[in-house]
Amino acid sequence: MVSKAEVLEAIAGKNRGLLATETDKIAILSAVARLEDRNPTPRPVEATDLLEGNWRLLYTTSQELLNIDRFPLAQLGQIYQCVRTSGARIYNIAELPGLPYLEGLVSVCARFEPVNERRVNVKFERFIIGLQRLIGYQSPNDFIHQIESGKKFFPSLDFPIEKREQRGWLDITYLDNDMRIGRGNEGSVFVLTKTS
DSSP: OOOHHHHHHHHTTSTBTTTOOHHHHHHHHHHHHHHHTTOSOSSGGGOHHHHOEEEEEEEEOOHHHHGGGGSTTBOOOOEEEEEEGGGTEEEEEEEEOBSTTOOEEEEEEEEEEEOSSSEEEEEEEEEEEEEHHHHTOOOHHHHHHHHHTTOOOSSSEEEEOOOTTOEEEEEEEEEOSSEEEEEETTSOEEEEEEOO
């Protein structure tokens, strides 16, 4: 039987997966799978009180996310997935620390729809990329409040995502008060901890 502490120990020092070797990845995925078998929340999609909030990414196998680190003059900072169950919304926010005054931000806004007790379909609706200072970014909560109030972010790339193929699904395979594990339609694994 594996514990959350063992998963946290396995992913420690791996910089969300950027520094994980192939051997590390095998060990981490094995620990994650054993923890998923002990999921204390059998119907996680219905556990809105646990799902609601801001989640910080601790580890992922998603190359799409990890490749953000390849932007020139930027490195991958904190990545958040903020879930707002009342509006069935998900806000993915990646902070990009860089040169002073050039700290960046990449965000994708999506709507989710429950499919069953552990899967949600996700439809990506809006993409925002810009410099934190120019768009007034302070924190995930403040940023989401600005989005929900209808603000358009200038000067930045801020546009709707209209292509039908910009969809996916996410299985929530483990959920408790402060840890969530998910598996996406592209085979990616996500380990997150609740921040607020």
